[in-house]
Amino acid sequence: MTSLPPINRKVLMIDNYDSFTWNLYQFLSQEGADVEVFRNDQITIEEIEAKQPEIILISPGPGHPKTDSGISRDVIQHFKGKIPVFGVCMGQQCIYEVFGGNVEFAGEIVHGKTSTIEHDNKGMFKNVPQGIAITRYHSLAGSKQTLPDELEVTARTSNGIIMGVRHKKYTVEGVQFHPESILTEEGHLMIRNILSVRGGYWDKQIEDEETKTSINNNSNEKIIISNEKKSESILTKIFEQRKKDYELIMNQPGKSFEDLNKYYKLNLSPKLISFYDKLNKIINEKNEISILSEIKRASPSKGDINLQINSVDQALNYANSSKNIAAISVLTEPNWFKGSIEDLRLIRLAIDSIEDRPCILRKEFIFNKYQILEARLNGADTVLLIVKMLEFAKLKELYDYSLELGMEPLVEINNIDELKLAVELDCKIIGVNNRNLNNFNVDLNTTKLIKDSLIDNGGEKDRILISLSGINTKEDIADYKKSGINGFLIGEALMRKGDKVGEFINELVNA
Numbered sequence: 001m002t003s004l005p006p007i008n009r010k011v012l013m014i015d016n017y018d019s020f021t022w023n024l025y026q027f028l029s030q031e032g033a034d035v036e037v038f039r040n041d042q043i044t045i046e047e048i049e050a051k052q053p054e055i056i057l058i059s060p061g062p063g064h065p066k067t068d069s070g071i072s073r074d075v076i077q078h079f080k081g082k083i084p085v086f087g088v089c090m091g092q093q094c095i096y097e098v099f100g101g102n103v104e105f106a107g108e109i110v111h112g113k114t115s116t117i118e119h120d121n122k123g124m125f126k127n128v129p130q131g132i133a134i135t136r137y138h139s140l141a142g143s144k145q146t147l148p149d150e151l152e153v154t155a156r157t158s159n160g161i162i163m164g165v166r167h168k169k170y171t172v173e174g175v176q177f178h179p180e181s182i183l184t185e186e187g188h189l190m191i192r193n194i195l196s197v198r199g200g201y202w203d204k205q206i207e208d209e210e211t212k213t214s215i216n217n218n219s220n221e222k223i224i225i226s227n228e229k230k231s232e233s234i235l236t237k238i239f240e241q242r243k244k245d246y247e248l249i250m251n252q253p254g255k256s257f258e259d260l261n262k263y264y265k266l267n268l269s270p271k272l273i274s275f276y277d278k279l280n281k282i283i284n285e286k287n288e289i290s291i292l293s294e295i296k297r298a299s300p301s302k303g304d305i306n307l308q309i310n311s312v313d314q315a316l317n318y319a320n321s322s323k324n325i326a327a328i329s330v331l332t333e334p335n336w337f338k339g340s341i342e343d344l345r346l347i348r349l350a351i352d353s354i355e356d357r358p359c360i361l362r363k364e365f366i367f368n369k370y371q372i373l374e375a376r377l378n379g380a381d382t383v384l385l386i387v388k389m390l391e392f393a394k395l396k397e398l399y400d401y402s403l404e405l406g407m408e409p410l411v412e413i414n415n416i417d418e419l420k421l422a423v424e425l426d427c428k429i430i431g432v433n434n435r436n437l438n439n440f441n442v443d444l445n446t447t448k449l450i451k452d453s454l455i456d457n458g459g460e461k462d463r464i465l466i467s468l469s470g471i472n473t474k475e476d477i478a479d480y481k482k483s484g485i486n487g488f489l490i491g492e493a494l495m496r497k498g499d500k501v502g503e504f505i506n507e508l509v510n511a
Helices: 020-030 045-051 072-079 090-098 187-195 228-249 257-265 275-285 311-321 341-351 369-377 392-404 416-425 445-456 474-482 498-509
Strands: 010-015 034-039 055-058 085-088 103-119 133-142 151-157 162-167 172-175 213-215 222-224 290-295 325-331 359-363 382-386 410-413 429-433 464-468 487-490
Touching: 010 020, 020 034, 020 187, 045 072, 055 072, 055 090, 055 187, 072 085, 072 090, 085 090, 090 103, 090 133, 090 162, 090 172, 103 162, 133 162, 151 172, 257 369, 275 290, 275 325, 275 359, 275 429, 275 464, 290 311, 290 498, 311 325, 311 341, 311 498, 325 341, 341 359, 341 369, 369 382, 369 392, 382 392, 392 416, 410 416, 416 445, 429 445, 445 464, 474 498
Parallel strands: 010 034, 010 055, 055 085, 085 172, 290 325, 290 487, 325 359, 359 382, 382 410, 410 429, 429 464, 464 487
Antiparallel strands: 103 133, 103 151, 151 162, 162 172, 213 222
16 A cells, blocks of 8 residues: 555546455545445436545446446446546446447456556556556457547557557546555555546546656656646746737727726616625525526536536526525636636626526636726626635725726635735625645635634624535535525536426425
8 A cells, every 4th residue: 555645536447246346436536536436226426426426436347348347337427527437347348338349359368467567657557667566367359450549558568458548639548457465566556546637528628736746767766746736827828828828809999908898888888786785685685595506617626517418508597496596607718617708798698688687706817907897898797716826906996996896806815814904805706616726626614614703703793604516415405504604606507407407496495
């Protein structure tokens, strides 16, 4: 077992009725993962979604993947591009078949025998030495002649048997051998590599700060490279890209800041409703919970969530489901979140005639006044300002400008230091992000700690506190209510509910 720090990831494993499942369970747990195991005929796709795993692993198993893998192939098909999916032995064979390949007799029968492999030093094999011994228990393998175009071979034995495949785009990968076997060399490193993968796409994966390891060429000693900078670089990358985007947008004819300001002075912006008053009425006057329901097609940490969703249909489902929907949060960042300002404009038009409509929140990486004015002209009632991403002087400038346009912003924080800045700003609505933006881990206690700090320091007064990120069940909300927290922004859990979203919202409201 490795002496490296634990990697706390939530793993759901599909058990294809194989005793090696529990060896995998042991290896994953030893590396710090929280693992739940379900037999391949004793769980549904919907139940898996409700559990919100961060990684899915398809176990080994007897028989052929076409006839003996239960729900395994459906799981791969459903979760590809959403979260990482890994397969071992039959699990890899399932991956091979899902993407169009054939699994056939391997040409040899090996049970409990070792072979050496060469690999591509990526994914599961990152920093794994070449020529290591791996343990094989199989007579079937993916046919070389039917290798799907979407997959690439990552490892082979010396006689050419495919020992690993990886999807070229999605974070889907499998190995034919058993990394959890005592005879396999570097099995724990492979498991750590599995646990390091985040998101649904290889080009956007984000690794945990504890997981990235390297080999010191001089001493052959494993060292830990903090990935806090790596995660921060993702945020910085998004932020910098938005600056580039807006440099182009603001230089388009008719779209300069001066142009937008003229449109605003001509009263072309839609009528506002007060975000603060809306929240206050539900949370304080009615003493009920308030939900900010989010339109979010994808995210850096989760990959694709629901790319097929029609944003207007989803917004109408939200707006018509409950009067406790205080706002519809619209992600307008196009590259990582797959949103647009056009989504916001159309949603506002669609809900405008609804009596006592929800507010429209522009959720974006805002760094200048232009984005706030653009939001106002397209129908937003409020905007998000992220304390972490802004110097205080800029934060205050943007906050004051938003107030000037009649919009009380949602000011997002994640820790006590950021809370102090929000209080100094004298903002009225604070959103507590339970997701740490350095490592993307979620801790639902974050909002409770912030609330306690507000109370202890006399900063609560007329402020409204909203819990952001990681709220997935009515039990989460019921637990928060015990702490006097009644405002919630919910995105992914709603986006995954399909046509049952209205029913789910009412469950949450009545928690």
